[in-house]
Amino acid sequence: MTIQRFFSDNAARVHPRVMEAIAAANHPDTAYDGDALSAKLDDAFSDLFETRCTALWITTGTAANSIALAHYARPWQGVICHEEAHIEVDECGAPAMYSGGAKLILAGGEGAKLSPETITEKCGQIRADVHQVQPSVVSITNASEYGLAWRPAEVAAAGEACRAHRLKLHMDGARFANAVAFTDASPADVTWRAGVAALSFGFVKNGGMNAEALVFFGDQDLSGVRELRKRGGHLMSKGRFAAAQLLAMLEDELWLANARAANAGAALIAQAAGERLMHPVEANELFVRLSADEAASLRAQGFDFYDWGSGAARLVTSWDQDAAAVAPLADALRAL
Amino acid sequence: MTIQRFFSDNAARVHPRVMEAIAAANHPDTAYDGDALSAKLDDAFSDLFETRCTALWITTGTAANSIALAHYARPWQGVICHEEAHIEVDECGAPAMYSGGAKLILAGGEGAKLSPETITEKCGQIRADVHQVQPSVVSITNASEYGLAWRPAEVAAAGEACRAHRLKLHMDGARFANAVAFTDASPADVTWRAGVAALSFGFVKNGGMNAEALVFFGDQDLSGVRELRKRGGHLMSKGRFAAAQLLAMLEDELWLANARAANAGAALIAQAAGERLMHPVEANELFVRLSADEAASLRAQGFDFYDWGSGAARLVTSWDQDAAAVAPLADALRAL
Amino acid sequence: MTIQRFFSDNAARVHPRVMEAIAAANHPDTAYDGDALSAKLDDAFSDLFETRCTALWITTGTAANSIALAHYARPWQGVICHEEAHIEVDECGAPAMYSGGAKLILAGGEGAKLSPETITEKCGQIRADVHQVQPSVVSITNASEYGLAWRPAEVAAAGEACRAHRLKLHMDGARFANAVAFTDASPADVTWRAGVAALSFGFVKNGGMNAEALVFFGDQDLSGVRELRKRGGHLMSKGRFAAAQLLAMLEDELWLANARAANAGAALIAQAAGERLMHPVEANELFVRLSADEAASLRAQGFDFYDWGSGAARLVTSWDQDAAAVAPLADALRAL
Amino acid sequence: MTIQRFFSDNAARVHPRVMEAIAAANHPDTAYDGDALSAKLDDAFSDLFETRCTALWITTGTAANSIALAHYARPWQGVICHEEAHIEVDECGAPAMYSGGAKLILAGGEGAKLSPETITEKCGQIRADVHQVQPSVVSITNASEYGLAWRPAEVAAAGEACRAHRLKLHMDGARFANAVAFTDASPADVTWRAGVAALSFGFVKNGGMNAEALVFFGDQDLSGVRELRKRGGHLMSKGRFAAAQLLAMLEDELWLANARAANAGAALIAQAAGERLMHPVEANELFVRLSADEAASLRAQGFDFYDWGSGAARLVTSWDQDAAAVAPLADALRAL
Incomplete structure (x- = not known):
């Protein structure tokens, strides 16, 4: 029996x-990054985002996030983020290391989304004195940790809250492609036009091998950004192999096609899951109520995935798990 | 005219x-690193080094060095190294970032080698009080920044000096293969048997794409090492592509064959360079006295390389630039 | 009209x-710290705590806390503490700076106390992998941020939870004196006998000028502690003036007498406050429900204090505000 | 026999x-720092320096230096300083901790002075790429580690070299008073008029107890400075006791009178030392060639001091060791 794996898109094949x-x-x-391929990145991303971009390849999303945040936050400043954000929960303190000690300031929010109200409220709770760490940047995740896609208007509202408090806005887009594939928003509308200053644009979960893009929008002072990449040991000698991945993903919108396939797979499973769903399925992650017996039954049929606490499971579809590919799982789920 | 490039082995083709x-x-x-290939690394390196090893893939040598040093040095401690060491000169302060502020304590030494006498002398100069940063680790580079290979006895002497002062010994082996190919020493003799605790074992300059190995010898407390790799954003999702590179390099001693080819190329050029050589050529780097006119002449003939200050040049051969391949350059050099 | 100030004991006169x-x-x-007075500290604190102590003078509680935590936590590790702890809320990220980036892991708890159950639960929630920051130390505050004193049995239960998870236990005792004065526990029982490894023992709020004590209990590896004090710029040249303060406070139990006076003042006000109290008054802090009009009325009568959000106030008594001294405020409060 | 101590001015009595x-x-x-005395500091120092100053009290020079440097250097940047500077040799890496990892870039120079040529040369040696740490600030020490006073023109030349390379200029003035007392330069001429942006103005070695001043000249963006003081644990609760010291030192030029007394003591000893002097004596430090026997003889007569390597000694005079007070030592030295 072949095992069908729904652990994570981050372990899938490379396209x-x-x-x-x-x-x-x-x-x-x-x-x-002195090679011909790396030299094409700024233009390629500028075309996609309809504005002047500076784009750097980086091996992992953790490094991309940390470099962006360390650029915007001085050691004594803070980063407002959701308490379930990847930077808080799953990066072993990387942003603190890159920034020289900046603090993550945590807030709640439905579906792991940080609302504009929450940003404003959080800022209001922080006394403007030297005893409390003052935030300089906000980080949101799109799609969120629960697979929810941000609409342009939502991002714009968050961007507005940031502007009002003089905070930069960073977007962790580990699954940016899946989010955009769902909303059909233009990449520009959901980022810089909505106030996003920098995007960690994920490709590894979407068919890449080991290259993400860190994209800065418009004319910004980027001093320190390339130093941070080097300082983190991420300035690879043979950068052309990273650049090649990003360019291939952008060409003919492969990134969108891959994301659409993964989303379609997730959507089909979601249909089958029905009432079991704990969150709306907008991208390629599913959080499903599943008893231990039901989980065992699915596993016995050759489907594997992570438990999500007790009585639930997380399933993620990859670019090569489209609707056709996941039909057996959908059937099995319905049959439970 | 095709340009023959002798800038650096770090830009060469992947084997x-x-x-x-x-x-x-x-x-x-x-x-x-939960995949089947990554799981083979410890054994593969243990075989090579004839002792129990823990081996981690890491994207760059800068990261490998920094993780090793941050493991051995607490934030208030120091790392003794040569003033021309890569960690001091070319890593944008990475060891300081990874360690939380540990200091590089610089010393001189012929050919960018740190002699045991220098280690001992440096330790003697540091007052054992809280005002001065106390070293906890020494880092040597093999081959050195000037392409000199360490003999086992030399390393053992450095190792002895370290032991006497309770310092760990780290080896930056960005060109470890070229050094071993030159001395024909066993990898074990020139590392752990000589007192080396950890080795940054370079593969990228020797035919790899983007994977180096960080090797810890014997039974050591390695707590923090994997956390540091994650914290630096170096725990790639698809680690199998890094592990695959390392395993391929170890198989049938590809790493040695590649290094021997590069060394042979360098040796042929060295013969032609004769009196021009500024350092003995033991690995694959050449430092050659060359007037501006001579450099221009070589470039006009299709050979390119870095200037080394004024009146000199640095040339590096790669695994695909063996004696046959570099014969034209050797001829041109002789003809100057 | 003389203003009677109840803002904080940290601004009071020096005894x-x-x-x-x-x-x-x-x-x-x-x-x-090479002077004769500094040399007496270890013995003086060892006498008080009935065990071998190592005691360092430090200018502020923020520095004492940070040094202790940076000693117990490596840069990639974490400190479990209450979400309202001073180290989290009021020290501008100092523990992150001293430790090289260690993370505060926040938990809730009635009265700003961290229960043993919470410690255990928090540890249970952290996956034992490299993605999540692993705690190495717990910090509790005695008296708590809401002025609650820890009983020896409570500390012992927290200490037991720490031992079970191999965590060190640190106590922030900015108002340790007030807590001990309230419980009448022996200093030993409420610290090392209950599992506390290090205590930030506050004196400035209790009649000192600018010296706190950082006390380590028993035989511990203290390497790094004195380096951290120096590295933080806290190794004062004329340390004897700090040591003198601590010795004067310990002599004839001045520290306890001062704390008892402050507590007595708080107790008298508490009696007058009655139903207005938001927390039990065990030390010298009072949190009192007070309308804006009532607050204004008290201020008009010459009493001043901090607002605590809206509809409430925080009042703190100092060593020179005993029951007699605060009687006018108690009367005014009753008369509202 | 009373011992006359010439170890260091940092252990002397408080005036x-x-x-x-x-x-x-x-x-x-x-x-x-909300008290009435702290509020007077900006004006008091502005008067002294004839320009608008922002002045903060800080417990130690190490902290003052580190805060200034962390303000001007981001974690990936560097500080050019003399290889014998106090920040490099005697502060246990404090600047690295405060800055989040900034690097000290070392240079040589007669008498522990950094010449403008050296600054320029050092900048020229650093490749403007991301591999090498780029400096953002220069730190000079006045009086230097060997007791040499900077003349305004010298500082101005250093300031000019800094401006040319867009570097801020910091002055470590642990013995600023002694230097000014020697040159008779106006404090303004030797600092901001010569390009100094920030001064660590030492008082503890000159009759203070535990307060130094960190002075920023003119209108600068000082964001982060007060945060760094808090973050380092240097925002003392009862700051008025620090401010009081600084104001007392400025009043009626006590700082100059004290420095003149110490300098006069040193000058008398210098006269007696004659050919033994290893450096000109301009402030209150003397480096004197002295055989082991001679040193023993002086100690036997009741004079004590530090050995300076072998065959030499360092002697420092304090504000209470004027010419009359040191006459016995001068006589003893002559009599050797």
Whole structure:
């Protein structure tokens, strides 16, 4: 029996076109990011986002997030984020290391989304004195930790709250593609037009191998950003292999096609899950109520996934698990 | 005219067998380092080094060095290293970031090598009080920044000096392969048998794509090491593509074959360079006295390389620049 | 009209006996902590705590807390504390700076006390992997931020929970004196006998000028502690003036007498406040429901204090505000 | 036999007028730096320096230096300083901790002075890329570690070199008073008029107890400075006792009178030392060639001091060791 794995999109195969691009990059070129492929990134992302972008390849989302936050927060400042944000829960304190000690200031919010009201409220609770850490940046996650996609108007409201308190807005887009595929919003509308200053744009979960993009929008003072990448040990010698991945993903909208496939898989499972769903399914993550017996039954049929506390499971679909591919799981779920 | 590039081995092509291994790894497996290939690393390196090793893949040498040093040095402690060491000169302060502020304590030494006498002398100069940063670890580079290979006895002497002062010994082996290829020493003799606790074992400069190995020898308390890798954003989701590279390099001693080829290329150029050499050529780096006119002449003939201050040049050969490949440069050099 | 100030004990006068001790220390001696008075601290605190202690003078509680926590937590580790703890709320991220980035892991708890159940629960919620920051130390505050005193049995239960999870236990005792004065527990019973490894023992709020004590109990590896004090810029040249304060406070139990006076003042006000009290008054802090009009009325009569959100006030009594001194405020409160 | 101590001015008595000012400050006032005395500092220093100053009290010079440098250097940047500077040699890495990892970039220079040529040369040696740490600030020490006083023109030349490379200029003035007393320069001429942005103005070595001043000149963005003081645990509750010291030292130029007395003592000893002097004596430090026998002889006569390597000694005079007071030592030295 082949096991169908729904643990995470982060362990999926690399898309063949990405593999081809990597293979095609195997000729000598200038080291680090001095090569011809890396030189194309700014333009490629600028085209996609309809504004001048500075785009850096980075190996992981953790590093991309940390570099962006360390750029915007001095060591004694803080980052407002959701208490279930990846930067708080799953990055082993990386933002604190990169920033020299900046603090994550935690807030709640339905579906792991940080509402504009929460941003404003949180700012209001912080006394403007030297005893309390003052925030300088807000980080939101799109899609959220529970797979919810931000609409442009939602981001714009958060952006407005940030502007009012002179905070930069960072978006952790580990599953940005899935979110955009769901809302059909233009990448520009859901980012810089809504006030986002920097985006950690995820590709690894979406068919890449080991390259994410850190995208800064418009004309910003970016001093320190490239230093932080080097300082974190992320300035790879043969950067062209990272750049090749990103360019392949952008070409002919492969990133969107992959995300749509994963979303379609998730949607089909969601239909089958019905009342079991704990959160709306907007991207490619499903949180499903499932008894221990039911989980065991699914596993016995060859489907595997993470338990989510007790009585529930998390399933994630990948770019190569579209509706057709996940039909057996959907059937099995219905049959429970 | 095709340009023959001698800028650095870090920009060379990836070896075909490494490319094949990467392609072969493109199937789903557990994320991070939970995959089947990553699980083989400890054994593979243990075989090579004839002792129990713990081996982690890491994207860059900068990160590998920093993680090792941050493991051995608490924030208020120091790392003794050569004033021309890569960690001091070319890593944008990465060890300070990873360690939470540990200090590099600099010393001199012929050919960028740190002699045991220098280690002892440096320790003697540091007052044992709280005003001065106390060292906890020494880092040496093999091959050194000037391409000199450490003999086992030299390392053992450094190791002895470290033991006497209760210092751990780390080896930055960005070009460890080239050094071993030159001395023909056993990897064990030039590392743990000589007192080395941890080795940053470089593969990227030697035919890899983006994976180095951080190797800890024997039974050590390694608490914090994996946390540091995660915290630096270096725990890649699809770690199998890194593990695949390392395993391919170890298989049938590809790492040694590649290094021997590069060394042979360097040796041929060295012969041609004769009196021009500023340092003995033991690995794959050449430092050559060259007037501006001579450099221009070589460049006009299609050879390129870095200037090294004025009146000199640095040339580095890669795994695909063996004696046959570099013969034209050797000829041109002789003809100057 | 003289204003009677109930803002905080941290702004009160220095006790005359402390002033005298400072004046008496004004003769040359060895710099830093090499003087005769500093040399007496270990013994003086060992006597008080009935076990071998290592005691360092430190200028502020913020620094004492940070040094203790940075000693017990490596940069990638965490400190479990109450979400209203001073280290979280009022120290501008100092523990993160001293430790090189360690994280405060927040938990709730009635009266700003961290229960053993909460410690255990929090540990249970943290996955034992490298993605999540692992705690190495717990910090509790005695008296708590709401002025509640820990009983020895309570501390022992927290200590037991820490031992079970291999966590060190630190006590922030900015108002340790007031807590001990209330419970009448022996200093030993409420600290090391109950599992506390280190105590930030506050004196400034209790009649000192600018010296707190950081006390480590028993035989511990204290490497790094004195380095951290120096590194924080807290190794004063003329340390004898700090040591003199601590010795004066310990002599004839001045610290307890002062705390008892402050507590007595608070108790008298508490009696008058009656139903207005938001927390039991065990030490010298009072949280009192007070309308804006009532607050204004008290201020018009010459009493001043901090508002505590809206509809409430915080009042703190000092060593020189005993029952007799605060009688007018008690009367005014009753008369509202 | 009374021992006459020439170890360091940092262990000397506190001047009686400072003691009186401390005693006079012993009444309740607002906590931290909200008191009436702290409020006077900006004006007092502005008067002295003939320009608008922001002045903060800080317990130690180490903290003052670190806060200034952490303000001007981001974690990935560097501080150019002399290789024998106190911040490099005697502060246990404090600047690295406060700044979140900024690097000290070391340079040589006669008498522990950093010449403008050296600053320029050092900048020239640093490649403007992300691999090397880029400096953002220069720190000079006045009087230097060897007791040499900077003339206004010298500082201005250093300031000019800094401006040319867009570097801020910080002055560690642990013995600023002694330097100014020697040159008779106006405080303004030797600081901000010569390009100094911030001064760590030492008082403890000159008759204070435990308060130094960190002075920023003119209109600067000082965001972060007060946060760093708090974050370092240096925002004392009863700040008025620190402010009182600084105000007492400024009043009637006590700081200059004290420095002149110490300098006069040093000058008399210098006369006696003659050929033995290793550096010109401009402030209150003397470096004297002295055989082991000679040193023993002086000690036998009741004079004590630090050995300076072998065959030499360091002697420092304090504000209460003027020419009359040190005459016996001068005689003894002559008699050797």
